[in-house]
Amino acid sequence: MTRLNISNSGISDSIPDTLWNHLAPLATQDLSNNEIRGTIQDNQGSTALLLNSIDLSSNHLEGPIPSFLFQVVSLNLFDNRFSDMNSLCSNNTNLSDMDFLDVSYNQLSGELPDCWSRMDSLRVLILGNNMLSGKIPASFGLLTRIEILHLSNNNLTAELPSSLKNCTELVIFDVGENKLSGPVPTWMGESLTKLVILSLRSNIFTGSVPSELCNLIDLQLLDLSSNNLSSGVPNCLDNITAMKAIGGSDSAIREPYQPHRTRGWGGVPMGFYNENLFLVWKGALLAFKNLGLLKNIDLSSNKLSGDIPREITQLIGLVSLNLSRNDLSGQIPQEVGELKSLDVLDLSKNHLFGRIPSSLSQIDRLNTLDLSTNNLSGKIPLGPQLQNRDPAAYMGNPELCGVPLTKKCPGEEEPTISGATEDHADDQEKDEFITRGFYISAAVGFIVAFWGFCLPLIFNKSWRYRYFKSLNSVEDWLYVTVAVHKAKLLRIIKS
Known part of the structure; x- marks a missing residue:
């Protein structure tokens, strides 16, 4: 027997100290996903060193x-x-x-040990989600075969050691959620040219985003969010070839998971490793496993200024672009609609102005859009991708109008729903005509006309005589006319 697999067996016990002395000729031992407890005593004389693979995970x-x-x-x-x-x-x-060491999601504390020079075959090192502190040892730079290095979610401090530029085989480098400081090193783009995933999120990095990162043509995920980076977004990001390819391609990421050497047990891989990376996705911190499908740029929550470079719209394979919570100004590039693969676009909490490009409505896959808290203006372009959204995506832009916002654009009429609405509108028009000013004008007109007629009669005697004489003439004429018509009527009745 060369392999022992009793994983997922519901074992709830401690490991006997004598177990390690009776493992020959085992090559692999898998006790993962049980409830094994207690400590493991150090036994230098153990035959465990004959093993090639030990899996005690999830206990x-x-x-x-x-x-x-x-x-x-x-x-x-x-x-x-x-x-x-x-x-x-x-x-x-x-x-x-x-070749492979994963001690992530444990309770490791204190500083990292400094003897990595003795591990010249190590290709995968996972120490994330612990309580490690202090500096990253310079001896990490002697891990010249390392391909995956995870140190995220610890309390590591100081700058990244320059010796890491010797780790030229790195494909995945994740030091997010620490307290690392200093500038983002330019040597990353000059020496670590095989990088596919680079995550420096949630640290205290300062300075600018180095243009040397544009040399990483295989990069599929760039996460520099939640730092203190300033200056502008590099306009050379269109040099990253991998982000121009549409669709998922995980060949560059999968290869490090399968160790090169089998150590002579019939070609059986010496362990498994399910890659897991945490990202802020649609406002929530989520763990991703299928990293080959991710093509993401996240520069959010920094102090970046200037325009959004037009060159970024050439990365047509991008799935997520997050530039929110910065000091970016200028207009949204008109060519943003070229990013046909976008699922997430977040440009909120900046100082962007001008109109929303109409090309944005052409991105069929766009599920999450946030343009809130900017200085955008004008009418929201027509199209279901932009108008069938929660109004919150556009809030905080006082000059923005149109559906789905309640603010109507100039020239737009209120829609009528029924005849009652039309009657109500007519009543409103009448009410708008007969206003307080109308009554005041009528009263003033009456007073002016009355006194304009009466005053001349009072002060001009001849006019007064003529006026009353005419009244008497009218009275006599009415009396005679009525009497004549009355006599004629009686004569007709008698006959």
């Missing part, structure tokens, strides 16, 4: 990691409660064969 093991476990080729301790890995630097530990 409840605690205490320091025994040194003999580090003498295997692949060691997976993911999701336990180990608190110390200082035995890594034990003089009696042979580290030269280790």
Whole structure:
């Protein structure tokens, strides 16, 4: 028997110390996804060093990691409660064969051990989601074969050591959620040319976004969000060839997961590794596993200024573009509609002005759009992609109008719903005509006409006589006319 797999078996017990002395001729041992608890005693005379792969992930093991476990080729301790890995630097530990080490999601604390020069075969190192502190040791730069390096969600400080530029095989580099400071190194774009994923999110990096990052033509994910970066967005991002390709391509990412060496047990891979990367996606921190489908640029929550470079619209394979919470100004590039693969576009909380480009309505895949809190103006372009959205996507732009906002654009008429609405509109028109000013004007006109007629009669005697004489004549004429018509009527009745 060369392989022992008792994973997912509901085992709830501690590991007997004698187990490690009876493993020969086992090559792989998988005890993952159980409820195994307790500590593992260090046993330098253990035959465990004959193992190539040990998987104790997703259990409840605690205490320091025994040194003999580090003498295997692949060691997976993911999701336990180990608190110390200082035995890594034990003089009696042979580290030269280790290819894969995952101690993420544990309770490691203190500074990182500094003996990485002895691990010249290491290709995958995962130490994220612990409580590690202090500087990243310069000896990390001696891991010349390293392809995946995860140190995210710890308390690491200071600058990134320049020795890391020697890790030229790096494909995935994730140091997000730490307290790293200093500028984003230019050597990343000059030396780490195989990078596919670069995440420096949620640190204290300062300075500008180096244009050297545009040399990373295989880059599919660039996350520099939540730092203190200033200056502008590089206008050379269109040099990143991988972001111009439409559709998923995970060939460059999958290859590091499968260790090159099998150590002679019939070609069986010496372990498994399900890549997991945390990203802020649509406003929430989510874990992604299928990284080959991600093509993402996130520069949000910095102090970037200037215009959005027009060149960024040539990255037609982009799935997510987040430039929110910066000091960007200028207009949204008219060619933004060229980003046909976009699922998420967030430009909120900037100082963008001008009209929303009509080409934006041509992005059929756009599920999440946020243009709020800017200085955009004019009518929201027609199209279901822009008008069938929550109005919150446009809030905070006082000069913006049109559906789905309640603010109507100049020249737009209120729609009528029924005849009652029309009657109500007519009543409103009448009410608007017979106003207070109308009554005042009528009263003034009556007073002026009355006194304009009466005053001459009072002060001009001849006019007064003529007026009353005419009244008498009218009275006599009426009397005679009525009398004549009355006599004629009586004569007709008698006859």
